[in-house]
Amino acid sequence: MKTIVDFDAYRCAPQTPIREVLARIDASPNLFQIVLDEAGRLLGTVTDGDIRRAMLHGIGLGEPASRCMQREPTVGRLGEIADNQARLVNLGSSRPFLPVVDDDGIVRHILVGGDAVGILSAVVMAGGPGTRLGERTKNTPKPLLPVGGRPILDHILDALETSGVRRVMIAVHYLAAQIERFVADRRSTAEIEIIHELERLGTAGILGMLGDRTPREPFLVMNGDVLTKADLSALHEFHNRHRLDGTVVVARYEVDVPFGVVRYGADGLFAGIEEKPRISNYVAAGVYLLSPQFVGLVSRGRSMDMPELLNLGREIGLKIGLFPIHEYWADIGRPDDLEAADIVHRSSLGGERR
Secondary structure, three states, X not given: OEEEOOXXXXXXXXXXXXXXXXXXHHHOOOOEEEEEOOOOEEEEEEEHHHHHHHHHOOOOXXXXXXHOOEOOOOOEEOOOHHHHHHHHHHOOOOOOEEEEEOOOOEEXXXXXXOOOXXXXXXXXXXXXXXXHHHHHHOOOOHHHOEEOOEEHHHHHHHHHHHOOOOEEEEEEOOOHHHHHHHHHHOOOOOEEEEEEOOOOOOOOHHHHHOHHXXXXXXXXXXXXXXXXXXXXXXXXXXXXXXXXXXXXXXXXXEEEOOOEEEEEOOOOOEEEEEEOOEXXXXXXXXXXXXXXXXXXXXXXXXXOOHHHHHHHHHHOOOOEEEEEEOOOEEEOOOHHHHHHHXXXXXXXXXXXXX
16 A cells, blocks of 8 residues: 655646546556645545446536546545555455545545556457458468558567566467467467367357366456457456456447438338438447456357356346446457558557567
8 A cells, every 4th residue: 555645746727638638547557546626625536447337428528527527436534544554445446546535635645555456367368260361361260361561469579578467379270380389389468378279169158168277356358359458457357346257348339321311200101311320339449358257158168159158147147347448449240350460560550669
């Protein structure tokens, strides 16, 4: 536990745009801001998770912090040292924080819990044939196609290692030997293990083959054709703070309908035409944080896709949340996706390994 007395980097006003609050959170070693009035009195708190939950409810990043802040956060009282320590522990978060206020409600300092342990293990699904990419995957597995001068899988492993993941299991099937050679030649900082699918098991079936490899803590599962700059530390904190059994990372996907959409009532009568509307939904981003309980739902050797697994988990009462991302995300499914990702990584993210 540490005490932050100089907390200017952790404070914002209720009218501060959420986009700016998010930038301040991203720039700090912690994932929160406290919302103060002009006198320094506490009005609420905002975490990275609060912002993402607000996004699910349609609150835009240009709206004020007051639209997503927690208005009745747990607070400490000045001088109550032992009680404040207990309050911090009882918050049940991997990165707890506690604003400590005086009798006038003015924040005097902030207590912050010790360094959190993030996601330690990940499973990367890299066995698919990538048929939608045509000739590009005839002799090369999709995870090894170049983006920004580096294989997709290299970007994925680099992101995992940078986030502190220590162990990565890669499920392979199509042109598996090439992926094995790539992993053997790569200078990896994480422990990497190859798991062979003797036959295609879908996007979740490999979990039934983990056996004693199953992590004891929540672990990441991601598709081997997804590139994203999503904050995995924030994902882990969100998962823990809301006491979830599973968290589905979701991305905003918008489609412009090129026609006028006819609206009608239950009686079948014309109600109007909406000209060329934009339809917006959240879609599964191919990244999941799952508790070990999900592994027990997949029989060894059974083919299963992730939607079926998530539905099974929900049916037995597992708590599954959604983690919307505002960061860069690309699913490399079609040639256009590959070319667009290549442009992005060459121009803004760079082709050199960090």
